[in-house]
Amino acid sequence: MSAEDKKENIEVWEDLVHIKDLTISLAICSVTSLGGYLIAPDSQQPLIYGLIGAVSGFIISTIIVTPKRNFSYTDEE
Structure with missing residues (x-):
């Protein structure tokens, strides 16, 4: 890994994450x-709407930010 790659990645839970992708995902989910919390109609509904917003943000983030990891399987016999 080059020095430039180390600048663009940070370690999160023992995995390297690209800073730009992390920022985009956090912004989308937030x-x-x-938005779901603020558009909730009643006093009981903000939690449900906020959770639906969080799940939809997660789905949007997984579509926009693609994985950059390559796996190779080796058969050890």
């Missing part, structure tokens, strides 16, 4: 969660 906007959808807060």
Whole structure:
């Protein structure tokens, strides 16, 4: 791994994450969660709408940010 790659990645839970992708995902999930919370109609509904917003933000993030990891399987016999 080059020095430039180390600048662009941070370690999260013992895995390297690209800073730009992490920022985009956090922004998407924050906007959808807060948006769901704020548009909730009753006093009992904000939790449900916020959770739906969080799940939809997660789904959008998985579509936009693609994995960059390559796996190779070796047959050890």
